[in-house]
Amino acid sequence: MLDEETKLTLRVVFPHKVLPYLLVAPQLAITLVFFYWPAGQALYQSMLRQDPFGLKSKFVWFANFRKVLADPAYLNSIKVTVVFSLATAIVAMAVALLLAVMAEKVVRGKALYRTLMIWPYAVAPAIAGMLWLFLFNPSIGSLSYVLRSLGIAWDPLLNGSHAMILLVSAAAWKQISYNFLFFVAGLQAVPKTLIEAAAIDGARETKRFWTIIFPLLAPTTFFLLVVNTVYALFDTFGIVHAVTGGGPGKTTETLVYKVYNDGFVNLILGDSAAQSVILMVIVIALTAIQFRYVERKVHYG
Amino acid sequence: MKLFGFAAGVAATLTLLSTTSAFAVTQISWWHAMTGANAEVVDKISKDFNASQSDYQIVPVFKGTYPETLNAGIAAFRAGQAPDIIQVFDVGTGVMMAAESAIKPVAEVLTGAGMTFDKSQYLPGIVGYYSKPDGTMLSFPYNSSSPILYYNKDIFQKAGLDVNNPPKTWNEVWEAAKKIKASGAAPCGYTSTWLTWIHLENFAAWNNVSWATQQNGLAGGDVELKINAPIFVNHFQALADLAKDGTFKYGGRTSEAKQIFLAGECGIFTESSGGLGDIVKSGMNYGIGQLPYDSDAKGAPQNTTPGGASLWVFSGKSDAEYKGVAAFFAYLSKTEVQEYLHQKSGYLPVTLAAYEATKKSGFYDKNPGRETPILQMTGKAPTENSKGVRLPNLPQVRDIQNEEFEKMLAGQETAQQALDNAVSRGNAAIKDALGN
Numbered sequence: 001m002l003d004e005e006t007k008l009t010l011r012v013v014f015p016h017k018v019l020p021y022l023l024v025a026p027q028l029a030i031t032l033v034f035f036y037w038p039a040g041q042a043l044y045q046s047m048l049r050q051d052p053f054g055l056k057s058k059f060v061w062f063a064n065f066r067k068v069l070a071d072p073a074y075l076n077s078i079k080v081t082v083v084f085s086l087a088t089a090i091v092a093m094a095v096a097l098l099l100a101v102m103a104e105k106v107v108r109g110k111a112l113y114r115t116l117m118i119w120p121y122a123v124a125p126a127i128a129g130m131l132w133l134f135l136f137n138p139s140i141g142s143l144s145y146v147l148r149s150l151g152i153a154w155d156p157l158l159n160g161s162h163a164m165i166l167l168v169s170a171a172a173w174k175q176i177s178y179n180f181l182f183f184v185a186g187l188q189a190v191p192k193t194l195i196e197a198a199a200i201d202g203a204r205e206t207k208r209f210w211t212i213i214f215p216l217l218a219p220t221t222f223f224l225l226v227v228n229t230v231y232a233l234f235d236t237f238g239i240v241h242a243v244t245g246g247g248p249g250k251t252t253e254t255l256v257y258k259v260y261n262d263g264f265v266n267l268i269l270g271d272s273a274a275q276s277v278i279l280m281v282i283v284i285a286l287t288a289i290q291f292r293y294v295e296r297k298v299h300y301g
Numbered sequence: 302m303k304l305f306g307f308a309a310g311v312a313a314t315l316t317l318l319s320t321t322s323a324f325a326v327t328q329i330s331w332w333h334a335m336t337g338a339n340a341e342v343v344d345k346i347s348k349d350f351n352a353s354q355s356d357y358q359i360v361p362v363f364k365g366t367y368p369e370t371l372n373a374g375i376a377a378f379r380a381g382q383a384p385d386i387i388q389v390f391d392v393g394t395g396v397m398m399a400a401e402s403a404i405k406p407v408a409e410v411l412t413g414a415g416m417t418f419d420k421s422q423y424l425p426g427i428v429g430y431y432s433k434p435d436g437t438m439l440s441f442p443y444n445s446s447s448p449i450l451y452y453n454k455d456i457f458q459k460a461g462l463d464v465n466n467p468p469k470t471w472n473e474v475w476e477a478a479k480k481i482k483a484s485g486a487a488p489c490g491y492t493s494t495w496l497t498w499i500h501l502e503n504f505a506a507w508n509n510v511s512w513a514t515q516q517n518g519l520a521g522g523d524v525e526l527k528i529n530a531p532i533f534v535n536h537f538q539a540l541a542d543l544a545k546d547g548t549f550k551y552g553g554r555t556s557e558a559k560q561i562f563l564a565g566e567c568g569i570f571t572e573s574s575g576g577l578g579d580i581v582k583s584g585m586n587y588g589i590g591q592l593p594y595d596s597d598a599k600g601a602p603q604n605t606t607p608g609g610a611s612l613w614v615f616s617g618k619s620d621a622e623y624k625g626v627a628a629f630f631a632y633l634s635k636t637e638v639q640e641y642l643h644q645k646s647g648y649l650p651v652t653l654a655a656y657e658a659t660k661k662s663g664f665y666d667k668n669p670g671r672e673t674p675i676l677q678m679t680g681k682a683p684t685e686n687s688k689g690v691r692l693p694n695l696p697q698v699r700d701i702q703n704e705e706f707e708k709m710l711a712g713q714e715t716a717q718q719a720l721d722n723a724v725s726r727g728n729a730a731i732k733d734a735l736g737n
Contacts, residue, residue, distance in 0.1 A: 049736075053400040054379050139561055157551055158544075158711040247554065248707035264372045266697035267396065268733075 039280060045273035052267040064274035073250060074258065074275070081233065081254045084167060088236070089228035092172035093221065096179030101209065103180075104187050114184060121177035125235065129242030132170035156244065160251030163244045167252055170243055171236045179224050186220035187213070226290050234283065255279060329625040330384035331361045334370040334610070338578030339444070342646050350632045357625035366555070367610065368696060371396065374615075378403055383615040385622050386629075388443060390610040392498075392695040394431065395518070397613050398439060399693050405616045405623070407630065408438045413620075414627030422634075422652050426678045427607050430689045434519075440611035441630050444648040446575035447605045447674035448499040450474075450590040453487070456568035457588075460486035467569075467590030474569060474593050475539055475548075481568040482548045489550040491543070492558040492567040496706050497699040498608055499571050499592070501528055504536065506606045506687035507677075508598035517690040523735070524692060526727045528702075529720040532595060537709065537716035544710045551710050554703045573608055574674035577647025589670025591677060605677045606689040609648060649675055694734035698727045 046064055050057040068074050103113050120128070135143040138155050147154040156162040190213055198208050237256050240246065246253035246261060253261065259279065263272025335343045340363065347359040364370040367390035374387040389397050397404060411418045418438065420428060424445075431440045450467055457464045460481045468474040478490025493499055505512035511527045518524040543549035550567055552558025562570035563583050571592065580587055594601040614626055632638060639655030642648060644664060650656045656675060659665065665672040692698055702723045709719035 051399065052375050052396060053403045055400060055402055139564055139566055157553060158707055160711070245554070247704070248711060249704045249713075261700075265368055266694065266700065267372075267375070268697070 042273050042276050042280070045269060046277045047270075048273075049270045052269070060270070064270040065278075068271055068274045068278070073253075076250055077253050077255050077258045080164075080250070080252060081256075084164065084171075084236075084252070084254055085229050085232035087164075087168045088171045088175070088232040089225055091168060092175040092228055093179050093224055095172070096176045096224075097183050097217075097221075099176070100180050100183035100187060101213075103184065114180075117180045118177045120174060121181075123174060125171075125174060125238035126242045128174045129170050129239035132166060132173070133243050136166050136169075156248075158248050160248055163248060163252050167236075167239060167243055170239050171232060174239075175228055175231055179228065182220050182224055183217065186217045190216045226286070230283075230286055230290075233286075234279075326356060326358045327621045327625050328358050328360055329386065329622060329629060331359055331386040331388070331612075331629075332364045332370055332374060332384045333361055333388040334364060334367045334390070335388070335444075336363075338582055339575065339646050339648075342578075342642055346633070346638060346642070349638075350629055353632065354628065357628055359625075359629055367393070371696075374613075378615060383617070385618055385626055386612050386614055388610045389440070389613050391430075391608045391689075392699060394440070394611070395691045395693045395695055398433075398691075403616055404439070405614045405618075406433075406437050406439045407441045407612075407614060410614050410623050411627050411630060414624045416627055416631060422654065424649065424651055424653060424656070424675075424679065426604070426683060427649065427651055429683075430607050431611050440613045441633065442607070442609075442611045442651045443633070444575055444609040444642070444646065445607045445611075445651060446573040446609040446648050447607065447678050448495070448503050448571055448592050449574050449670075449673050449677070450592060451562065451570045451572060451576075451580060452588050452590065453562070453565060453568050453570075454586040454588050456481060456487045456565070460484040460568065464588070467588055468593060469591065470596040471536060471539070471593045472596055475543060478543060478548050478569055482546070487566060487568045488547065489561070489567040490548045491569040491571075492550045492552055492561045493571040494552065494556040494558045494573065494576070496554075497702045498573075500536065500540070501533070501702060502690050503592065503605050503608075504533070504595070506683075506689075507592055507603055508532065508595045508601040509603040509684055509686050510598065511686050512690050513692075516685045516688065518692045519688055519690075524731055526698075526724045526731075528727075529717070529724045532598060534716050534720055535597075536595060537706075537720060541709050541712075541716050545712070551707075554700075574647045574649070575609055577671075578645065581647075589673055591673055602677070602680075603687045604679070604681045604683055605674075606687060607649075607678065644671075647671070647674075649678070692731060692734075694730060697730050697734070701726045701730060 047059060047061055048057045049060050049064070099117060103110065103117065106113055123131075133141075135141050136154070136156060138144050138157060144154045153159075154162060156166045194212055194216075195208055198212055203211070233254075234256055236254070237260065240252060240254055240257045241260075244252040246257050255275065256279065259272050259275045262268050262275065331347070333340075333343055343361050347361045351358050362384070364373045370387065371389055371393045374383065374389070377383045383403075408418055420436070420438070423442075427442045427445045428438060431442055432438045452467050454464050457477075460477075461484060462477055462480060468477045474491060481487050481490040502512055505517070505528070510530060510532055511517070513527055514525045515522050540549055544551060550558075550561060552561050556572065556576065558567075558570070559572060559576055559579065561567055562572070563580065563585065565585075577589075591602070592605060612630075614623070618626075634652055636652065636654045636658050639650040639652050640659050640662075643650040643655060643659060650659065660672075705714065705719040705723040705726075708714045709716055714722070
């Protein structure tokens with residue numbers, strides 16, 4: 001906390017009244033053009049019923065919202081999204097943590113291992129989706145061949161759980177690198193003296209990990225949990241589109257995918273806009289949580 | 302990222318501006334959804350047209366799958382950037398027809414350019430589908446297709462089936478598929494693309510049963526689906542039973558199953574006649590048969606309905622552009638162009654002259670089976686059940702049907718439940734779309 005006096009001295013006084021506004025103007029302009037304007041359009045569209053070409057429209061207030069929220073397909077999509085996001089976040093974080101701890105133990109070629117682990121982050125989501133789709137393609141995929149020879153009737157085209165596993169694998173795989181990077185950084189910050197002291201006291205490696213390292217990584221883990229959930233929620237459209245297209249049935253139709261499907265495939269623009277407004281509210285809520293709690297706690301000291 | 306996208310957009314606009322001003326010729330943009338062998342046909346036709354005259358230049362642009370192309374066109378129209386010509390698949394016909402002020406009927410484009418349009422030169426079943434009830438042709442049929450049966454002759458041989466005698470009824474298909482699977486000739490007996498188009502819409506027409514009220518939606522108004530009638534239920538239950546042990550293999554909602562057939566996994570395959578190009582290209586020892594019919598249906602086989610896509614012209618373009626579009630359509634109607642399109646891609650010729658010319662050239666004698674889709678479509682005068690289907694939201698209704706089929710094939714629903722659900726959900730969606 002800063003006392004009154006420091007606050008005063010920290011305050012920058014501009015010599016000119018217009019200058020500060022000029023300085024923030026570019027940022028404001030970008031926000032206006034790329035956020036407020038489209039958001040306003042979406043809000044307006046969400047209260048309209050319109051034919052695809054926009055030739056006839058009717059203002060219906062909140063009828064689209066009522067319709068969407070009463071739609072069992074929408075409720076199903078919420079469930080799908082929750083399962084998918086949590087599974088993706090947990091898998092991506094658990095694997096990344098394991099790899100980070102392992103990479104820490106490597107003595108020679110540490111930098112090489114780290115670089116290799118970070119690489120997949122550069123792959124575009126749709127490409128990652130295609131890679132996994134090929135690996136697990138029921139006919140030509142090499143991994144599905146292995147699964148079949150193990151006696152598993154692998155069929156993501158018809159089996160909803162298989163499709164979900166495939167999606168989670170692709171989405172989590174892409175995020176592992178990012179999490180790895182943060183966990184490696186987090187591990188650097190764990191004081192070596194603590195670990196050495198525990199080792200001298202006879203604590204074994206697993207014990208040291210769960211009682212010292214893991215709790216000290218908690219801020220990083222919490223931060224990553226939020227980031228990964230947001231990623232799974234909003235950044236995985238490309239993967240869903242490339243891998244399952246929301247099928248089979250509606251078992252992998254996430255909220256974001258449903259916005260696309262209703263708006264751009266089925267051309268029901270009002271419903272789609274209403275859904276995107278709901279999503280916007282969710283994003284705002286998540287961002288608020290992140291700023292209020294996470295941003296404050298993630299940094300040590 | 303956003304800034305980068307903006308910069309890219311500006312750059313693209315600048316290039317566009319500079320290219321349009323650099324040429325004196327009128328550019329005609331044509332958005333299409335053709336891939337593989339069929340994309341080569343699009344490029345060749347465009348190139349030949351551009352070389353044949355110097356006033357207009359056709360610029361074909363690939364816009365993704367059929368639904369993606371339609372959406373791109375709609376989005377472009379709303380933004381005031383519509384292309385001149387857009388290829389819209391059969392299912393999108395209802396969507397385009399409902400948007401009367403967004404499009405310019407092809408009949409008007411042609412007469413406006415001083416050309417006469419003689420309807421009698423075109424295959425009636427196809428042109429009828431793309432016309433208004435009063436007979437005005439709205440879109441130009443570019444690639445018309447009909448579902449047919451393909452089979453792998455090598456697999457038939459191994460399974461001990463008659464190589465020259467493909468199954469004619471669905472029951473025969475089921476038997477042959479079981480034999481292929483049981484004999485180990487292939488891991489699966491039968492697969493199919495587009496279950497909605499082939500096993501519902503064409504199944505209904507071919508067996509002369511109703512798909513929906515109001516002449517399958519062609520008469521407009523309150524349309525109700527009829528696809529839970531016993532004949533459909535029996536058909537889909539048979540399919541679901543075969544799916545249990547993998548005798549029937551599901552490939553996906555659109556044409557994904559083609560890969561399964563091309564990989565030699567299944568012996569029998571139903572798919573659009575337009576899928577032929579890729580099968581020929583693969584070098585497979587294939588055979589073609591008529592689309593199977595249900596032996597319980599009276600008077601079957603009736604006739605199949607046109608699938609594929611047609612070319613629509615957007616409204617609000619300059620006279621020069623419309624003249625160019627008309628010139629292109631006139632070029633497309635030429636007998637030699639239609640012959641090329643038909644023989645290379647497997648799509649149907651749209652003019653009678655091209656059909657006759659192909660027949661005369663002995664093409665069908667050398668390629669038996671290539672005439673099958675035309676005969677299927679034109680063999681009998683269409684009834685109320687077989688003129689085609691039309692809904693303002695057919696893509697959505699097909700999606701619903703696909704979802705129910707997937708649940709059924711996964712064993713979560715019986716055929717009766719799946720089709721009942723498809724009817725009730727479909728009817729609700731149609732009512733909703735009509736209320737717009």
